[in-house]
Amino acid sequence: MSDHSPATPASERLEVRKTYKLFVGGAFPRSESGRTYEVTTAGGVFLANAAMASRKDARDAVLAARKGFGAWSAATAYNRGQVLYRIAEVMEGRRAQFTADVREAEGIDESAAEAQVDAAIDRWVWYAGWADKLAQALGSANPVAGPYFNFSVPEPTGVVAAVAPQDSSLLGLVSVVAPIIVSGNAAIVIASTKRPVPAISLTEVLATSDVPSGVVNVLTGDAAEMMPWLASHGDVNAVDLTGITDPELATSLERDAAGTVKRVLRPTATADWSGDPGLSRLRAFVETKTVWHPMGV
Amino acid sequence: MPFEYAPAPESRAIVDLESSYGLFIDGAFVDARGGTMFKTVNPATEEVLAEVSEAGADDVDRAVAAARIAYESVWGPMSGRDRAKYLFRIARLIQERSRELAVLESMDNGKPIRESRDVDLPLVAAHFFYHAGWADKLEHAGYGPHPRPLGVAAQVIPWNFPLLMLAWKVAPALACGNTVVLKPAETTPLTALAFADICRQADLPPGVVNILTGAGETGRLLVEHPGVDKVAFTGSTEVGKAIMRSAAGTGKRLTLELGGKAANVVFDDAPIDQAVEGIVNGIFFNQGHVCCAGSRLLLQESIADEVITSLKRRLGTLRLGDPLDKNTDIGAINSSSQLARIDELVKSGEDEGAERWSAPCAIPDRGWWFPPTVFTGVTQAHRIAREEIFGPVLSVLTFRTPDEAVEKANNTPYGLSAGIWTEKGSRILWMAQRLRAGVVWANTFNRFDPASPFGGYKESGFGREGGIQGLGGYLDVEGNR
Numbered sequence: 001m002s003d004h005s006p007a008t009p010a011s012e013r014l015e016v017r018k019t020y021k022l023f024v025g026g027a028f029p030r031s032e033s034g035r036t037y038e039v040t041t042a043g044g045v046f047l048a049n050a051a052m053a054s055r056k057d058a059r060d061a062v063l064a065a066r067k068g069f070g071a072w073s074a075a076t077a078y079n080r081g082q083v084l085y086r087i088a089e090v091m092e093g094r095r096a097q098f099t100a101d102v103r104e105a106e107g108i109d110e111s112a113a114e115a116q117v118d119a120a121i122d123r124w125v126w127y128a129g130w131a132d133k134l135a136q137a138l139g140s141a142n143p144v145a146g147p148y149f150n151f152s153v154p155e156p157t158g159v160v161a162a163v164a165p166q167d168s169s170l171l172g173l174v175s176v177v178a179p180i181i182v183s184g185n186a187a188i189v190i191a192s193t194k195r196p197v198p199a200i201s202l203t204e205v206l207a208t209s210d211v212p213s214g215v216v217n218v219l220t221g222d223a224a225e226m227m228p229w230l231a232s233h234g235d236v237n238a239v240d241l242t243g244i245t246d247p248e249l250a251t252s253l254e255r256d257a258a259g260t261v262k263r264v265l266r267p268t269a270t271a272d273w274s275g276d277p278g279l280s281r282l283r284a285f286v287e288t289k290t291v292w293h294p295m296g297v
Numbered sequence: 298m299p300f301e302y303a304p305a306p307e308s309r310a311i312v313d314l315e316s317s318y319g320l321f322i323d324g325a326f327v328d329a330r331g332g333t334m335f336k337t338v339n340p341a342t343e344e345v346l347a348e349v350s351e352a353g354a355d356d357v358d359r360a361v362a363a364a365r366i367a368y369e370s371v372w373g374p375m376s377g378r379d380r381a382k383y384l385f386r387i388a389r390l391i392q393e394r395s396r397e398l399a400v401l402e403s404m405d406n407g408k409p410i411r412e413s414r415d416v417d418l419p420l421v422a423a424h425f426f427y428h429a430g431w432a433d434k435l436e437h438a439g440y441g442p443h444p445r446p447l448g449v450a451a452q453v454i455p456w457n458f459p460l461l462m463l464a465w466k467v468a469p470a471l472a473c474g475n476t477v478v479l480k481p482a483e484t485t486p487l488t489a490l491a492f493a494d495i496c497r498q499a500d501l502p503p504g505v506v507n508i509l510t511g512a513g514e515t516g517r518l519l520v521e522h523p524g525v526d527k528v529a530f531t532g533s534t535e536v537g538k539a540i541m542r543s544a545a546g547t548g549k550r551l552t553l554e555l556g557g558k559a560a561n562v563v564f565d566d567a568p569i570d571q572a573v574e575g576i577v578n579g580i581f582f583n584q585g586h587v588c589c590a591g592s593r594l595l596l597q598e599s600i601a602d603e604v605i606t607s608l609k610r611r612l613g614t615l616r617l618g619d620p621l622d623k624n625t626d627i628g629a630i631n632s633s634s635q636l637a638r639i640d641e642l643v644k645s646g647e648d649e650g651a652e653r654w655s656a657p658c659a660i661p662d663r664g665w666w667f668p669p670t671v672f673t674g675v676t677q678a679h680r681i682a683r684e685e686i687f688g689p690v691l692s693v694l695t696f697r698t699p700d701e702a703v704e705k706a707n708n709t710p711y712g713l714s715a716g717i718w719t720e721k722g723s724r725i726l727w728m729a730q731r732l733r734a735g736v737v738w739a740n741t742f743n744r745f746d747p748a749s750p751f752g753g754y755k756e757s758g759f760g761r762e763g764g765i766q767g768l769g770g771y772l773d774v775e776g777n778r
Contacts, residue, residue, distance in 0.1 A: 137439065140765055144746035145423060152750050152766060237755070251546030258541035260710070261534065261553065261756045268548060278441075280774060287759075288750050288766045291729045293739045 020050040020196070022057060022220065023203035025064030026213025032056045037221070039196060042107025050196050053219040058161075058188070058226040061217040062235050065159040065186035068214020073156045073184035075212075081131030084182055087209040088124035095121075097201055098170060105169040105195035119274060120174040126277070127178035134183055134282060147295045154286035156184035157263055158237030161230035163223045165243045169195035171273045173202065176242055179281035181215055185238075188217045188230065192243065196220040224249055231256035238263035238285055242271065302616065305623040307410045311397045317348040318486070320356055320510060321493035323363035324503025330355040335512070337486055340407035341620050341629040341664040349486045352509035354518050357478070360507040361524040364449040364476040367504030372476050373446060377433030384429030384471060386499040391422045394495065398488055402460055403620040405487040407629030407664070408583050410621050420745055421464040424763075427747035428468035431768060435473065438768050445773040446474030447550055448526035453516040454489075455532045456482035456631050457586040457687075463489055465762045466529050467506060468747075473771035475527065476505045480519055483512040484632045517543075525549060527771065531588070534685075534711070534756050552760030552770040554588065554752055556685040557713030560706035561591030561742065562728065564699075565600045567718035571740065573607045576691070579716055579742035581615065581669050584628055585689040586635075588757075589714035591742055593682060594693045595702055601695050605673060612656040612669045619661075627658075627689060630665040639667050639688035646672050646681040651692070677708055685711070699724065703731045712754030716742045735761070 020039070021028040035052035051057075072080070091098065095117055103113035138154040160180045165172030169192045180187040191199030203218045219226060223243060231239050231253040239257050241264065244250040250266055257264045265284040317334060319326040329350035336345045352360070372380070391398065398421075399413040406413070435444045450470045454462035459481055470477045481489035493508045509515055513536075520528045521543050527550045530540050534555040544551055561579050563572050579591025596604050620628035630636045647653055651672040660666045667688055675682050675692040682692045696702040706715055715734040717725050725739045735753045738744060745751065750764035760770045 138766070140750075142746070142748045142750070142764055144744070144749050146744070146746070148741070148744060150746070150749050152764060157754075247546070254545035255542045258538045258545065261538060261541065261555065261758060263759055283769070283774075287735060287754050288752065288761050289729075289735060289737065289754075290750050290764075291737045291739065292741055292744050292749070293725065294741050 018048070020048045020200050020220070022051050022053055023206065023216070023218040024057065024061050025067065025217065026207065028203070031221070032060070039194070041104040047104060047197060050200070050220045053221040053226060055226060055229045057219055058229050059233070061188040061219060062159060062230070062233055064214040064217050065188050066235055068212055069156070069159055069186040071212050072181070072186060072215045075184070077132035077135065080182060080184065081128045083210050084124055084128035084131060084178065087205060087211065088121050088128065090205045090209045091121045091124065094201070094205065098198060101198040101201050102170050105197055106167070116168070116171045120171045123171065123174050123277070124178055127182045130282065131182050134286070137279065138283065138286065138288070142290070149293045149295055150290065152288050152290040154183065155289050157285050157287050158185060159188065159235060160185045160238040160240060160285050161188045161227070161233075161236050162240035163190045163227060163243035164192055164199065165271065165273070166192045166194065166245055168273045170198035170202070172271065173199050175271070175273050175277060176240060176281075177216060179277070180240065180285050183282060183286050185285050186215050188219065190219050190221070190223040190226060190243070193222055227253055228256055231262065232259050234260055236262060238265070240284070241266045302624045304619070306619060307400055307403075307621045307623060309400060309404065309621065312401045312404065314347055314487075318350065318490050318510070320350050320352050320360070321490065321506070321508040322356070322360045323507065324497065326493070329353060335483070337405060337484060339404050339664075340484075340631050341661070343663050346405060346487065349490075349510045352480070352511040352515045356509060357515070357518045357522055360478045360509050361449060361522050363504035364478050364507055365524055367502055368446075368448055368476040371502040372471070372505045373474055375474075377435060380471065380474065381429045381432035383499060383501055384425050384432060384468065387495060387501070388422050388425035388429055390495045390498055391418070391425060394491075395419075395422065398460060398491060400621065401491060402488050403628070405485045406456060406459055407620050407631050409625040409628045410623055411625065412583060417458055417461045420747070421460050424461070424464035424468045424747040428472035432472040435768065435772070438765050440769060440772050440774045444473070447771060447773050448475060449524060450475045450477045450527040450529060450771065451519045451522065451525040452477055452479040452529045453520060453532065454479065454481055456485040457583060457588070459485040460488040460492065462531050463492055465531070469762070469767050470527075470529070470771050471505065473768060475771055478507045478509060478519060478525070480509050480511060480516050486510040520544070523547070528552075529770065530554070537758055550770070552762070553758035554760070554762060555756060555758040556711055557588045557590065557753065557757050558593060558683065558685055558709045558711045559589055559591045559714040559716065559734065560593045560595050560732070561716035562595045562702045562706055562718065563597060563600065563604060564719035564721070564724065565597040566720045567600075568720065569600065569604060569607060572718040573604065573611050575716065575718060575740070575742045576608060577611055577615070580691045581612075581627060581689050582743050584630060584667070586631060586687055587743065588685070589736060589743065591714070591716045592686060592691060594691055595705055596693060596695050597702075598695045598697050601693070605671070605693065608671065609654060612671070615656060615658070615669055617658045617660070617666060617668060627669060630667050630688065633665055635687065636665040636667060639686055639690060642681055642684060642686045643670060643690055646675070646679060646692070649679045649681075651675045651679055651681060677705060683709065699728065703728065707731075707733045710756040713757035714738065
């Protein structure tokens with residue numbers, strides 16, 4: 001009773017601060033580089049030290065994603081839809097936390113932040129519903145001129161490395177990740193460099209929403225440092241350059257992607273994340289497989 | 298006494314060759330500005346068929362400008378119904394001239410007339426018919442209520458199916474409202490030039506289709522031209538990567554249909570005789586000049602000897618020779634440089650320790666030929682199991698379990714096609730789900746249809762040609778390749 005420090009008056013509890021780590025293969029490692037960087041609110045107030053992921057972390061994430069891809073792409077579409085819906089459910093229970101994160105990260109008021117969080121949760125729900133409809137929307141039974149049964153189905157392209165939007169820290173992030181994973185891909189996503197906290201909170205949701213490990217891997221740090229390695233990595237099948245703001249870097253990454261003929265999504269227009277997402281992001285990361293079989297007795 | 302076939306040559310008289318050809322720009326044949334000509338030869342005889350113009354930078358500018366004007370003033374604004382009618386007209390003209398085009402294709406390419414007549418040309422006409430019907434129905438194709446064309450499409454095609462590849466490129470582009478500048482392969486320009494004449498016969502508005510002949514440099518100038526909105530390329534993975542690099546940052550939309558090293562997987566319960574026919578069709582169709590050829594035969598160990606024995610016996614009956622002879626199964630290798638590449642890879646197979654067997658057939662004195670060849674004792678590390686040979690050379694590997702078959706089949710940077718032979722339906726579907734390839738043929742191989750999307754996974758490229766999925770590559774919808 002007598003050793004109260006002046007910094008902690010009896011009426012105020014000493015807060016437990018969170019260490020902001022990466023999310024790779026379902027675990028929360030620090031960067032192997034040991035580096036961190038300061039994250040502040042939009043107004044410049046210190047928020048946290050986030051991990052500054054390195055090239056090695058990016059490579060580890062590719063390994064984790066490739067492992068995650070196997071089981072996730074083999075899961076039933078119904079199951080994937082349930083998992084995505086579960087993400088929405090768990091986020092809903094943490095609305096207050098996400099609202100505070102988005103308010104601080106983006107410097108917007110409470111109601112605007114709430115609107116972003118609501119839209120992000122609703123986006124998971126929307127994409128969850130696509131899981132078992134995509135094959136009917138993008139697939140086909142093909143009337144070939146011969147005695148063959150012929151059908152086409154969309155399949156996930158594999159491991160997708162994505163850069164989340166720099167501005168829209170939660171809704172933009174969800175709008176990039178959900179269409180990648182709903183079709184069965186595994187994602188490595190680099191969060192907004194200056195606004196990573198909502199992404200880090202999302203990893204805690206992902207870790208508790210039945211998302212198999214490795215399906216979503218979240219790295220914080222500098223996309224310009226990591227993406228050249230990911231865009232030229234032989235085990236990455238596609239890149240999503242949405243959050244690359246420097247056009248020269250984006251072009252250079254497009255060139256890197258050519259080395260193994262990766263699929264590249266480089267949006268041409270500035271995204272309006274509140275609008276109807278449409279099918280374009282879903283289409284960007286699926287392959288069409290066509291199967292033939294003769295008919296006869 | 299051996300059974301001999303009498304020659305049954307298709308007449309060349311139906312083909313009326315000019316001694317030299319210009320470029321087809323803005324609805325007319327014109328001379329190349331640079332005046333450079335090159336020769337196209339019959340690979341079966343090494344006889345020069347015609348001289349063809351080599352398009353340079355000025356010619357590419359002219360053709361792209363003509364395509365742009367046609368796009369903005371005529372073809373873009375035209376109703377889908379009228380675009381459809383032009384395409385139906387072209388399809389009919391192809392049918393009417395199909396014998397001539399088949400003979401010309403066999404002369405310029407070296408493929409057997411049996412194939413150009415019975416496979417290539419019927420599919421060419423079918424491709425135009427199929428896409429003609431789409432031109433006024435695009436709003437029902439699942440790309441939104443008002444799908445828009447992209448503009449000017451630069452299209453570069455290979456020499457293995459010259460007119461069919463033209464059809465795969467031109468028909469969907471025009472149906473969706475784009476105009477095109479197409480470059481046929483250097484060694485097989487003649488049917489594309491005949492197609493230019495068909496466009497003229499159809500009264501297709503000038504500039505909607507432009508044909509530039511030339512070699513790799515002409516192709517590079519075309520795909521790198523700032524005036525094109527779309528690049529569609531079929532050819533080697535190496536060139537495809539270069540095109541992808543050059544298109545970086547330009548916003549040009551790409552469709553790439555590149556190389557392959559397809560696995561053809563035969564299980565122990567497969568109907569062996571049918572499988573052998575499928576294996577032969579898979580790798581020896583079109584002299585193996587097929588990007589989706591079943592060039593890696595994966596045999597379940599217990600039936601390997603039986604299949605190889607049957608296969609060799611069947612290959613011994615294939616007739617190699619004059620492409621215009623209706624009895625010919627195996628035609629000529631398209632060029633001396635392609636023959637050199639096949640020789641080089643076959644030699645690597647021998648050097649690396651695989652066992653070579655070639656069908657005992659007589660090789661004509663003139664022209665470029667390669668006998669049907671099978672390598673056994675091939676490992677996954679051998680170059681002949683990894684690299685695309687693009688010739689009549691089959692590499693045979695074995696497996697024990699379905700999992701091992703999947704593992705080996707997918708162990709390639711390519712992913713264009715695959716084959717499965719088994720009588721068990723559930724195993725077909727299980728395999729089909731796991732093979733990372735764009736086209737999977739089960740108990741058949743090398744089937745094509747305009748309604749059936751074709752294209753690869755991984756380094757075999759992206760985008761699809763054919764079917765409702767193929768339209769996406771020519772419509773302005775983000776995320777469609």
